[in-house]
Structures are given as structure tokens and as C-alpha cells.
Amino acid sequence: MRNVLITGATSGIGLSLVEKYLQAGDKVYACGRNFQAYLKSSSLIDAEKSDKLVKIVFDMNHHDAIIDVLTEVESLDIAILNAGTCEYIDDAMGFDAELFERVINTNVISIGYCLQALLPKMKQKGHLALMGSSAAFVPFQRAEAYGASKAAIHYLAQSLQLDIPKERLTISVIAPGFVKTPLTDKNDFPMPMLIEPDKAADHIINGINNNKQHIHFPFPFTRFLILMGALPSCIWQWMALRMKRK
Numbered sequence: 072m073r074n075v076l077i078t079g080a081t082s083g084i085g086l087s088l089v090e091k092y093l094q095a096g097d098k099v100y101a102c103g104r105n106f107q108a109y110l111k112s113s114s115l116i117d118a119e120k121s122d123k124l125v126k127i128v129f130d131m132n133h134h135d136a137i138i139d140v141l142t143e144v145e146s147l148d149i150a151i152l153n154a155g156t157c158e159y160i161d162d163a164m165g166f167d168a169e170l171f172e173r174v175i176n177t178n179v180i181s182i183g184y185c186l187q188a189l190l191p192k193m194k195q196k197g198h199l200a201l202m203g204s205s206a207a208f209v210p211f212q213r214a215e216a217y218g219a220s221k222a223a224i225h226y227l228a229q230s231l232q233l234d235i236p237k238e239r240l241t242i243s244v245i246a247p248g249f250v251k252t253p254l255t256d257k258n259d260f261p262m263p264m265l266i267e268p269d270k271a272a273d274h275i276i277n278g279i280n281n282n283k284q285h286i287h288f289p290f291p292f293t294r295f296l297i298l299m300g301a302l303p304s305c306i307w308q309w310m311a312l313r314m315k316r317k
């Protein structure tokens with residue numbers, strides 16, 4: 072039995088990860104604010120009763136709470152820092168600095184506090200995964216806040232990979248394409264190769280089990296974006312500007 076901690080565990084990809092790790096017999100620390108979905112699942116209720124599931128309630132923007140609650144956690148085999156939010160900048164010329172701050176705080180600054188609390192808890196040869204996005208491979212319109220936050224996470228993960236030996240801890244960055252969750256249900260543009268959260272969780276768990284440092288999926292979509300990111304920026308700019316909203 073491994074000890075697994077997942078942030079953003081109350082819906083979407085995080086919730087699917089919780090269900091799959093519990094099915095595999097692991098103990099799961101599930102972090103989030105709103106655990107309503109857990110009341111509807113008999114398997115999650117049973118897992119909590121048998122102490123296989125521990126719910127940890129905190130807001131990623133409450134830094135003292137992050138440190139307080141996470142220092143109470145046992146030593147960990149796997150931590151997946153998955154919590155995140157997405158808001159778009161609709162008017163670049165009338166830039167909304169508060170929106171930018173909200174997204175950067177929730178998606179990036181909080182990760183620093185999670186790392187401070189959790190890195191000392193990670194077992195030898197454990198695995199730490201940070202949730203990035205394929206949006207970090209190339210710039211998208213209206214993604215000045217979300218895309219920048221995910222690009223920061225990619226850099227952070229890759230820098231940690233240099234500073235922490237793989238024999239001590241495998242650090243991976245996860246870059247999904249489009250996954251059908253409450254976060255993407257708000258999108259008003261076409262989402263090619265959209266996959267279900269269940270499938271996304273399978274890719275992530277498979278990547279972690281195989282000690283992959285870069286976990287990206289679905290492959291045709293992410294490979295295409297990685298290729299685009301490597302080409303002269305004028306090519307991607309030409310394509311991105313032709314993508315229409317619904």
C-alpha cells in the first residue's frame with residue numbers, strides 16, 4: 072500500500088485519480104475545498120470509513136493553512152499537485168490584473184507552499200508530479216494568465232528535476248490536452264481530441280508507474296503542439312489566429 076496525496080481531488084481529473092488509486096489498494100489523501108461529490112459515491116464513503124481515504128480541506132490561496140495541514144500528513148510515496156483554475160483574458164488591451172493575480176496565485180504560488188510542506192515528506196524514490204498543461208507548449212489566445220501559469224509550472228518542474236536527483240525523487244510534469252471536466256465545460260471554442268477524466272487518470276498513473284518525467288497525452292494532439300512549439304513562431308501564430316470560438 073502506497074501513501075498518495077492529490078490536490079484538486081474533488082472533481083475532474085483529480086477525482087478520477089483518487090478513485091483509481093483507491094481501487095489499486097493505496098491510501099489516498101484527497102485535498103480540495105468542496106467534497107460534495109464524495110457524498111454521492113458509496114465506494115468513497117466506505118474508503119473514508121476504513122481510513123483508506125483522508126479528506127484534507129484547504130484553499131490553495133491560504134498559504135498558512137497549506138503549511139499547517141500538509142505538515143500533519145504521513146510520509147508519502149506519491150504526491151500529485153493537480154489543483155488549478157482557468158480564467159481567460161477577454162480584453163488584452165484592458166488587461167485585468169486581478170484576474171491574472173488570481174490565476175497565478177492559485178496555479179503557481181500555492182505550489183511553492185505545497186512544495187515547502189511536502190518535499191520533506193517524500194519517501195526515498197518517491198514521485199512528485201506537477202500538473203502543467205499542453206497550453207504551455209505553444210501560446211494560445213486569451214491564455215495570458217492560464218498559459219503563463221502552466222508555463223511557469225513546466226519550468227519549475229524541470230528546474231526541480233535538475234536539483235533533486237532521480238534516485239531520491241522522480242519529478243514529473245503532466246501536460247494533458249483537452250479533458251472533459253467542469254474546468255473545460257466553460258470553454259466556448261472547439262476542443263480537439265477531448266478525452267474523459269478517467270482516461271486522463273490512466274495516462275497519469277501509467278506515466279508515474281513508469282517513472283516518466285514528462286507525461287503528456289493524448290499523444291497525437293500533444294506531439295502536434297510540441298512540434299508547433301519547435302517551429303518558427305510565425306507558423307503557430309498564423310494557425311492560432313485562425314482558430315474560431317464557437
Ligand SMILES: NC(=O)c1ccc[n+]([C@@H]2O[C@H](COP(=O)([O-])OP(=O)(O)OC[C@H]3O[C@@H](n4cnc5c(N)ncnc54)[C@H](OP(=O)(O)O)[C@@H]3O)[C@@H](O)[C@H]2O)c1
Binds near residue numbers: 253
Ligand atoms: N481539463 C483539461 O482539459 C485540462 C488540461 C490541462 C491541464 N488541466 C489541469 O488539470 C488540473 C485539474 O483540472 P480539471 O480539468 O480536473 O478541473 P476541475 O474539475 O475544475 O478540478 C479542479 C480542481 O482544483 C481544485 N481547486 C481549484 N481552485 C482551488 C483552490 N483555490 N483551492 C483548493 N483547490 C482548488 C478544485 O477543488 P475545489 O473546487 O474543491 O476547491 C478541483 O478539485 C488543473 O490544474 C488544470 O489546469 C486540465
